[in-house]
Amino acid sequence: DAVYSETGLYEVLFTVPEDFRVAMSGTLINAINEGEGDRVKYDLCPPSGEGLRTCHYVSGPMRDSLVVAGPGFGVITACAGDEYRVLSDGEACDEDDVAVNVYFWRDDDDVARDVLRFATDSVRIFNEKFGPYPFNELDVVETFNFTGIEYPGIVVIAERNWQRGNAFLEITTAHEVAHQWWYSLVGNDQVLQPWLDESITSYSEYVYLRNAYDERRAGEYIDSEDQAYRRYRNQNFPDLVLDLPVSAYDRSYGAIIYTKGPLFYYQELEQTLGRDEFFDAVQLYFQRHRYEVVRSRDVLEAFEDATGQDLDYIFAQKVGEFPGLDRAEGCRGELRPEFGPIPTTMSRRAVRWLYGTACGSGRMMPQGQPEF
Ligand SMILES: [Zn+2]
Structure with missing residues (x-):
């Protein structure tokens, strides 16, 4: 998380050798094979088999763009809004649904199905609880890294945790997918305010x-x-x-x-x-x-x-002191020190009564307990 940036629109043309598969932030709009005038329509950008292939991606408003490319990747897809099911060739998600793609090393397809379920469940749950993920695609890619890292529209999960029944793999997947809401959509300075x-x-x-x-x-x-x-x-x-x-x-x-x-x-x-x-x-x-x-x-x-x-x-x-915290100027000097620090369970009225000030606003009392 070395940088953070404002949101922008990305258009990326990425040319790869014939055996490379490409996963990228955003959505593929077409793939162009070297020497061919025709543009080929795919949902994803698979290896061409012969000659260079250019994958052409565009994104909605995102604050960064990541590409992962290499030989030997498999990919499976499910739709977040549907009952969990791995799509077969030629099937696509509804236009208003989110297609979740998991890219994995060839011999890891059992685990890939688990990860796909964790990721589609996560998108469905966070859509409902936090608000809608606005893009129609999310990629989850097995790579070499420490645990997992988030990028807009794409997350990477460490291959060293890619084992069946590994609870940490599941939590990491849910965590990185949640970052689509917190970091990717709602952004922040990750170094100064992690x-x-x-x-x-x-x-x-x-x-x-x-x-x-x-x-x-x-x-x-x-x-x-x-x-x-x-x-x-x-x-x-x-x-x-x-x-x-x-x-x-x-x-x-x-x-x-x-x-x-x-x-x-x-x-x-x-x-x-x-x-x-x-x-x-x-x-x-x-x-x-x-x-x-x-x-x-x-x-x-x-x-x-x-x-x-x-x-x-x-x-x-x-959280600590930060600009925007509603505390009256000079408030601290007016506290009556004989009462000691304000306990967190004290109501605002109680604080005002004890300390003779409105600046220390205690949180509300739990239901059913008498107020001062
Ligand atoms: Zn994180």
């Missing part, structure tokens, strides 16, 4: 498990993440806030951004606001900011606007 895409993308893993399986499966996963964070804290590693640059975390990067971050979305927002309100806010955030570059204030504002709740205090505590 929490903005990685934490909600890691939270999306919970959403995937809950909907692809059930509450129990998701609950076990969340519990194990919660325990992992406790173990991290028990080793006296710092409980850093979420909105820091990658360089500030050192060895805490994984625990804060990928574990504390998704737990923040789950425990502090989803559980406190209620699931319906939470997803209203997520959908508002997606709708408002797709194709844009967000800052931390955009998350806060979407959640406050969608729910009518005052969330500055909990964001200040977990």
Whole structure:
């Protein structure tokens, strides 16, 4: 994730040897064989068998474009809006559906079918929960990399994890597909504010498990993440806030951004606001900011606007200080130190009463508990 960029429209002509198959961000509009005047219509760009072939791609609004090409790739396709089924030759998805293509090394086709199911399930679930993926194609490609990496319209998954029954392969696939919503469509500076895409993308893993399986499966996963964070804290590693640059975390990067971050979305927002309100806010955030570059204030504002709740205090505590946090000037000096730090469970009215100030806005009390 070395760079991030504004959204643009891409047109790419990519010429490859006769045995190469090409996977690229966007959609193939035609393939041109060397020496032939005719343009050949394919849904994908298969090897020509003889002579050079130029694959001509265009994209909708995307913030980057990736090409993976090489000999020895197989490809299978399924439609996200349909019952899971691998398409046979010549079949295509409906125009308003999303075709998910999995490119794999030749002898890995059993695993490719699993990955195709994880990816189509992910697209279907995130479409419903977050908002529509606007393109008609998504590619998932087996390559050499560490775990997986996201690009607009295409994700790569590490071949070293490409084994049947590998739970990490499934979670990685769901994670990288979720990045289409968080990073590709709703963009952010991944080096200076990694929490903005990685934490909600890691939270999306919970959403995937809950909907692809059930509450129990998701609950076990969340519990194990919660325990992992406790173990991290028990080793006296710092409980850093979420909105820091990658360089500030050192060895805490994984625990804060990928574990504390998704737990923040789950425990502090989803559980406190209620699931319906939470997803209203997520959908508002997606709708408002797709194709844009967000800052931390955009998350806060979407959640406050969608729910009518005052969330500055909990964001200040977990995310940290950032421009747009609603805190009155000089507010801190007015706090009455004899009461100590403001507990997170305190209502805004209670904070005002105790501290004589409106600036520290506590999160709302859980339902049924008396307010001050
Ligand atoms: Zn990620």
